[in-house]
Amino acid sequence: AATTSYEAESATISQGVVESNHAGYSGTGFVNYDNLVGSYVQWSVTAPSAGAATIVLRYSNGTTTNRPMDITVNGTVVAAATSFGSTTNWDTWQSKTLTVNLNAGTNTIRATATTANGGPNVDWLSVDAGTTVPPTGP
Numbered sequence: 001a002a003t004t005s006y007e008a009e010s011a012t013i014s015q016g017v018v019e020s021n022h023a024g025y026s027g028t029g030f031v032n033y034d035n036l037v038g039s040y041v042q043w044s045v046t047a048p049s050a051g052a053a054t055i056v057l058r059y060s061n062g063t064t065t066n067r068p069m070d071i072t073v074n075g076t077v078v079a080a081a082t083s084f085g086s087t088t089n090w091d092t093w094q095s096k097t098l099t100v101n102l103n104a105g106t107n108t109i110r111a112t113a114t115t116a117n118g119g120p121n122v123d124w125l126s127v128d129a130g131t132t133v134p135p136t137g138p
């Protein structure tokens with residue numbers, strides 16, 4: 001299945017700002033979540049068919065404190081308080097991989113901070129959706 005990447009700076013941002021003052025991001029910047037519960041980034045993504053998809057969130061957390069986020073798909077929390085631990089500094093990025101179920105067509109994926117520290121800095125979300133069905137035998 002094909003992988004599509006969606007920049008955070010192009011997504012819907014609630015209580016966060018696009019910044020570019022740390023190295024290593026892709027696109028034109030990253031999202032710095034406001035330091036509060038409920039700040040989020042929301043992406044509209046497409047899947048060619050319904051079923052399991054692998055999503056990756058690229059993030060940086062230059063503090064020593066976990067910055068958990070709820071991951072919701074189409075309004076339902078599918079991964080509560082997912083950990084986004086320290087990446088040592090704000091120039092270092094790591095990938096958080098999750099498996100979620102998507103509908104065929106358009107889906108909404110939201111990552112919402114669950115602590116007063118807000119979320120980590122987020123660079124992009126990638127989605128690998130659609131199952132390759134092996135051909136049936138003769």
Ligand code: GCU
Nearest residue numbers: 022032033035090118120121
């Ligand atoms: C620093 C850092 C930001 C980060 C913020 C935070 O200000 O430069 O990129 O988002 O800390 O703690 O959230």
